[in-house]
Amino acid sequence: MKNSFDEKILDEAKDWITANQSVVLATVIQTWGSSPRAVGSRMIVNDKGDFSGSVSGGCVETAVVRECLGLLKENKACKKIEFRVSNESAWEIGLACGGEIAIFLEQIN
Amino acid sequence: MKKQLLNEIIEKKRNKIEFAIVTNLDNGKSYIFEKDKSVDKNIEEHKDKISFYFDKKKNGIIEGTNIFVENYIRPIKVFIVGAVHIAQYLVNFVKSLNFEISIIDPRGYFASEQRFPDIRIINKWPKEALEENKLDQNTALIALTHDPKIDDPALQYAIKNNFFYIGALGSKKTHENRRKRLKEAGFKDEEIKRIYGPIGIKLGGRSAPEIALSIIAQLVSETYKRL
16 A cells, blocks of 8 residues: 555644644554564654554554554663564463564654 | 644645655654655655656655655545535535545525535536536535435536446436436447446445435445546
């Protein structure tokens, strides 16, 4: 897919920032095997843990929110995280589809 | 990502400019890449590769680097002829998709702003309206009036300019008559066959929102065939 259908997550990020919220952007940068969302899929998380958009079919979003909040707390600019079936936390948040994804987290500041 | 860059991205999207966001995954710095424009010195060494991804509309990490490329593609233009009931539902469904909608209807009482808030309405005859937009094959036409004097000139224009999707509302009988008229106007069978008539995929419903849904389903499916 060539991403011609824009989900307007960046537009929403701008609205959140205009409302003085701290925002972390999460982007799928790499996939292996059958992953639910394509490279370039996005979600945003604010300092309260609210989120919009998606990086999987609901499989890892909770963990991504946690990671994003951690990034804000430590005030780090960016971080790369990966999810795979063999992940030690697979019981809780693994990808049921058997795929693997890499996600890039970055603060918008 | 810097707030300023986010604003620039949204501005470019609003102006329907095609570009790529290039991110260095080591430090999180992002840059905008546009064809035939100067490239930021921080990503200059990857210029050829970025250009390759941009041309192919490919998203991903450039192999052997920590450079991530994501492309933004201009939305597809969709012209709806006939500001009728089905068009109101079409407009609603399409809001969450990346289509740029315009409605053409010379009948002012149909194409009113009150019926279609926030949508570009062209209150002209289709031929004139389409001609002044200089359209190419990245365009779709949905003809909904089943009135030959309004629909036919639009269909003829769409065929001549090779629109990637052309659909026309009407029963099989209406479409057969339409086919005959186009043939008499000098169009070849294979050209006329490019029109989806009766329009839409078969869902079974006959209400205005159901017909609108079947049209959108067909349009999206044809869009992916083209990409």
